[in-house]
Amino acid sequence: MADAMVERAQRFINSTYNNGAMLGISKLEEDGKTGWTVMYALTRALQYEMGITSLSNAFGPTTLSTLQSKYPSINASTVPSANFCRIIQSALYCKGYDGGEIDGTYNSRVQSAVAQLKLHMGVDGAYPGTSLEPKVVKALLTMDAYVSLSGGNEQIRTVQRWLNARYVNRRDFYIIPADGYHSRDVAKSMLFAIQYELGMADGVANGNFGPGTQSGLKSHTVGQGNSSTWAYLFTAAMVLNKRNVLFGEFTGGVQSEVETFQAFSMLPVTGVGDYATWSSLLVSYGDQTRRGSACDCVTKITPERAQTLVNAGYAYVGRYLYNPFPNGKLPEKQIQPGELETIKAYGLRCFPIYQTFSDSLSYFKYGQGCVDGTNAVEWARAHGFKPGSIIYFAVDYDAMDGEVTSNILPHFRGVSRTVTENSGYRVGVYGPRNICQRVTDAGYAETAFVSDMSAGFSGNLGYPLPTKWAFDQISTITVGSGAGSINIDNDMASGRDQGQADFDPPAGIVSGLDRDLNQAAYKAPLLADIQSYLTSIGVPETGGEGWTADGDWVTYGVISTTEAFNMVLSADYLFTNLARTLKIRKALIQAPVLWELRKLNPLDAVSDEAVKAGLRDDSSTGWGQIFAKVAIDARNYCIRQGLLNASPLTYEADLKSVWDQLQDPEYNIRSVAYLTMFNSYQLGIPSPSLTTSLADTQALLARYNGTGPKAEQYGRELVGLYQVLENYNALSRA
Template sequence: MDEMVLEVQKWLNETYTGRIGYTPIPEDGQTGNTTVDALIIGLQYEIGIAFPVPNFGPSTKERFPGLSKQESNEAPTNLNMILQGGFWCKGYNPGGFTGNFFEATEDKVREFESDVGLNPTGYVDAKLMEAILNTDGFRQAGGYPPYIRTMQQLLNKDYNQYFDYIPTNGNYERKTNKAIIYALQHEIGIGDIANGNYGPSTEANTPTLTPGNENREQNRVLQFALAANGYYQSSLYDGNYGSAVESAVREFQEFMTLPVIGIADMATIKQLLTSNGWTGRSASACDASTIVDRPKAQTLVDHGYEIIGRYLTGTVGGTRSKAMTHTELEILEEYGIRVFPIYQDGGYYPEYFNHGRGYSDGYRAIEAADRLGFPHGTTIYFAVDFDAYDFQVQDRILPYLRGVRQALDSTAGEAGISRYELGVYGPRNICIQAAGDSGVRATYSFVANMSTGFSGNLGYPMPTNWSFSQFYEYTITSGPDSSTIGIDKNDYSGRDTGVSSVNPPSEGDHLRDKLYDEMMDLGSSLPSFFIDPDVFGTTFAFNQEIPVFESLFYSISLEAQINYSIGGEDATYITVSDGEIGYDLEDIINSEEFFGRLSASRRLEYEEQLSDLSATIGNGYIEFTAYMDGMQNVTKITAYKDDIRIDEQNKVSLAVSVIFEVISGNTPSPEFGGYPQKLEFYYAADWMD
C-alpha cells in the first residue's frame, strides 16, 4: 500500500462524494484506473463541466486553464491537489500533497516533461495534464530496451501534434506503432491527412530508401521501424542509411521471406509497421475451409500454391464440413500440394478456452490426425481465432494450450517424443507467449496477421518461431471449368514443411469415431474427466465403467454409454435446450444455506462450468445422482446429449459420466462440513489434489 496514494483517495472521497457522477473509490492505497478516473472527474468539476465522465476528452482539454508555479503567498487550489495527486499515482513525489504549486512541484513537472521527451518548461498544459492523469508509464521499465524508450521520446518531441503523448517506458506497443506511422506520414508529405493507419495513400507515397540516401528524416523513421522490430538496437537515431541500417534491412527481409536486397521499399517498410504488410506480394502457401477436389487442386497449382492449411474436424456455420477427407488428401498428394493440419471446433470466443477443453481438443486432434494417417512428428495448429486481451491470454488461452500440451505429451513413448508437435494459430501476442510458456512450448506459430486491427498484433513483433503468416483473403479461379476456391494467402518461412503424403489406417468404425469425438467434447466440461490420459485413444471402451483414480479415501471412474436412459433412482436432472439450462444455478442447488457458505469465486466457477457443459450438450440433460452404497458415498454427474446424427438416416444418444465414490466421513469439503446433495462432485475435484 502506498500511503500517499491513500491520502489522495481519501481527499477525493471527502471532496467529491455526493457530486453528480462521482462514485466513492476504495481507500486501499493502490494506484490504477479507478483512482486516476476519479482524479479526472474531480478535474472536470473544477473546470465547470456539469456532467463529468472519467475521460480526458475534447471539452476537458479545451477548458483546462494550464498550471504553473505559484507565488509564495498564493493559496492552495483543488486543481493543484489533482496535479499532485496524479503525480503520486504515477510514482513521482511533487513535494507533498498540499495544493500549492511551489518549487518542488515545478521540479517534478520538469522531470516529467523530460521523461516524456520534451524540453522542460515547468508549465502544465492540457496535453501534459492528460499524460499525468493516466496509467501509462514514462520511466524506463525493467525488461524493456532503452533504445525503444529513446525512440518513444523522440516521437513525442517531434510529432506530438498528431497524437497524445505515448508511453516512454521502453515497451513497444500499439501507441508507439501508430506514432511511427504518423511520423512516416508527416515525413512523406501527407501530414494533412495523417491518421496513424497505413492505408492506400500511405502506400502510394511511401518512398524507396536506399543505402546512402540523404533524406535523414525519412531514414530516421526507417530506423524507428527497424528498432521496433528488434533489428536496430541503437539509441543513435541519426537518419544515416549506413551499413548498420542496410544490414538490419537485409536481416528483416530474410526473416520475413521478402526479397533480400538491403533496400527499404514499400513492401519492406509496410511489413515493418503493419502485421499484414503489402498484400499484393506473391505467396506459395495458403489455408482454406473448403474441401479440395481435383479442379480446385489444379486452381491452386495454377496460382503457384505448394502448401495448404486444412482442418482436421469441424464445420463452417454448423452445416458445411471443413474437415479433411481421405479422398482430398489423395488428391493433394497427386497434385504435389503439401498439407499442414489445423484444429478448430470453436475457438472464436473467450469462454471456449480452459484447461479441460484444451485437454479434450488435444485428444480429439490426435484421434483425427491418426484417422487421416498424418505421420508422427506432424505439427497440428490449434486455433485461437479472436482478439484476446492479455488477461484473457493468461487466464484462458495459456491454460487451454497447457491442456493441449498435456494431451499431446501423453502419447510420448519410452523415448519421450510426443506423437504430434504443438503449433498455435492466433495473433502475435498469443503466439509469442505460447512459445515462451514452459507449460505450452509451442513448436511453431501460424500467425493471424490478416487481422491488422487486433490488439494482439499491433505493437508486437513477429514471433521468432513463425512458420506460416496469414495476410490476405481472396478467391482464385482458373481452369476450363473456371473452378474457384476461397483462400487466405500465407507467407511461408520453411520451418514447417508440412506433409506431402499420409498413410491412413484401414477404414475404421464411423459410428465409434463420431461418438468418441462427442464424448471428448462433453468430457471437457466435466470435473476430473481427464485425470488419467491412458484410458483414451483407440482402446477406449464404451458402455462400461472405467476406473481412473483410486486412493484410501475415494475413487473416480468414467462411463460413456450409448442410448442411455435418464431419471434413475436417486437422480435429479435438468433439461438443456439450445445450449441453455432451464434453471438458475440457485434453483439447481435449491439451498439458500448452501449459497451462504459458498464463496463468490467458487459460485462463479460452478456457473461457468455448468454454462460450458450446457453449451456443449446443446439439447439433452444434466443429471445428478447421489446415494449411499454401504460405507461409500457415491456421487455421479452425467452429461446426456440427444440426437447425435451419424448419417442421413441414423441418430444416437450419448451419456458421459464421472462417478465419485467417497468413504463416508473421511474427506470433508474444504469450505463447509457436509456434501451438497447435487454439486458435491465438484468438491471431489477440489480436494482430489
C-alpha cells in the same frame, strides 16, 4: 506496494467529492496503490472542476478541448483553484513524482516535478518551463510510464521520446509512453509520424496504413548513408521490431540487419528500406500485394481448384480437421472425403488446423486444451495424417497479454501434454503475434501460424513477427476462375513446417467412445446410485472400517463419498480423454480412483510423510494410491506398446521424481489408466477395449489391488461400482 501519498490522494478524492458520489463512482479504497481506478477518479474530478457535466473515465476530445480553451498553460499564476491543483498534485504522486504535499498550491516542488516529467517524456523542448500543457495533463492521467521499466529497452525509449518531442504539437498526436516497451499506442504513433513527414495535414493524418500512406512510402526508400528524418523513422521501426540496430542514421550495420530481417520475413533481400520492408515493419500484414507459397481455406480442394493453386505458385494448403457445424454456412470447412488424395495428386502439401469455438476467453482452460488435443489427434488419424504432422490449434480472438497468462498458456499446456504423450503428432499455434510468441516460448508449440491480417489486434500491434513462425496469414484473395475459382487466405511460408505430402488411408472416427458426463442430467442420480451401492457393500457416506492392502485394520473415510465423487467429476475431461485415447471404458479408470479416494485413511498420510522424510523410498500415494514403482512399470509397458510417447524410466533414477509427480492428480489419473493397460499384460488377458467382458473387467479391477483373496474381494466390490459408473457414461454417449 502501498504509498502514503497515493493514499492521501485517495482520501482527497473521497473527502472532496462525497466518497465519489459527486463523480459518479464508488468510494475509492484508501490502500495507497496506484491504478486505473484512481486515474479515472482524478480524470472525473478534473472534468468536474472544469464544469463538464457528463463525466467519464476517458480523457477524451471534450476534456482536452475544454482544457485547451480554458487553461492552455497551467502554472502557479493560472491554476484555477486549490482542488484543481490538488488533482494535479495527486496525479504526480500516482506517477511517482513529488506532488508537493497535495496542499492545493502550485509550489516549487510541483514545478520541479513537472519539469522532470516533461524531460522524461521528451517534450521539454516543445514545452519548456514548469507549466503544464493540456496534452501533458492528459498523459499524466494515465498509467503510462515515462521512465524505463524493468526489462525495458533503452533504444525503444529513445525512439519514444524522439517521437514525443518531434510530433507532440500536431493535433492528433498524443504523448506516448517512454518506458522502453513497444505497444499499440507506440505503433500507431509511428504511422502518424510517417503521415506527418509525408506532408499530411492535421485531420488528414489518421494513424492508419491506408492508400495514401502506402503510396507515399513507395517513394521513400532509404539506404546506407541516409541521415534524413526518413532514416530516423526507418531505424525507429527496426528498433521497435526488436532488430539489433541503433536509432539514427542508416549505417552499414543497419543494412546488414535489414538483410537479416528481410530474409527472416521472406522479403526480397535488398538491404534497403524499400516499400515491402517498410510495410512489414509498420503493420502486421505488411505488403498485401505479396503472393505467398501457402494458403488456407474453408473450401474443398477439388482437382480444378488444386490446379488453380499450383498454377498460382502455391505449395502448401491449410485445411481444417473438424467442423462443429457441418450443415452450417461453411459445409466444406472440414477436410472432405477424397480431398487429401487430390492434394497429394497435384503435388501440394497440407498442414492441418484444429478449431472449434476458440473465439472468446471463456473457451480457453487447461481441461479444454486436453479435450482439444484428444479430438484433434482422433481427427488427424481419421483423415490419414501421418505421425510428425504439426496440428495448428487456433486462438481466434484478440487475447490481452494477461489473458494469455491466465488462460491461453494453460490451455496449450493441456494441448501439448495430450498430443505429445498420446500420439506422434506435434503442436502448432494459430493466433496473433503475442500469443504465438508466448506459446512457443513456453514450449507448448513448435511452430506458429500467425493471424497477421488482424492488424488492429492488440496481440499484433507492437509485436514483431514470432521467431518460430511457419505460416503468416496476410490477405484474403480469390484465385482462378470457373470451377477452379477459390477464395483463400494468402500466407507466407518460412519453411519451418513442410506440411504433409503423403497420407495414410482414412481411418474414420471410432464409434462408441465415451464422452464427458452430461452433468446437468446425470450428476445427481449418479451420486445417489453410487451412495446406494457403496452403502450396500458396507461403505457408508462417511467413515467406515476395513482391511488395508498391507493387512492393517483401519478406520477410513478421510474423504466422504460425496467429496470423492465430486473430485472424480472435477477431472471428468481427463478420464474421458484417457478413455478415448486408449479406446477403453472410462469407468475402468474412474472406479479405482473413486474407491481409493473414498478409502483414504490416516495410515496413508503417515506413509506419505515417511517418504517425504526419507524414511521410506516409496508408498501408495495420490488420488489412485499408486506406488511409484508400479507407475514406472506401467508407464514403461505403455511406452513399449506405443501407447505413450515418453522416455523409459528406472527405479534408480526416477523413483523419487515419479512419486513426487503422483501427488499431481492429473499425473496420478494418467498413471491409473496406464496401469490398467499393464494389468492386462500381467494377467495374460486381452488388452482392455470398448468390448471387454465383465469377467475380464473384474479381473483387471482386482489386479489393481494385487493378487490373492483380498484382491479378489477388491475386484468383486469394484466391479459393481464400475457398473454404476458405466450405466451413466453409456447414457452420456448415447
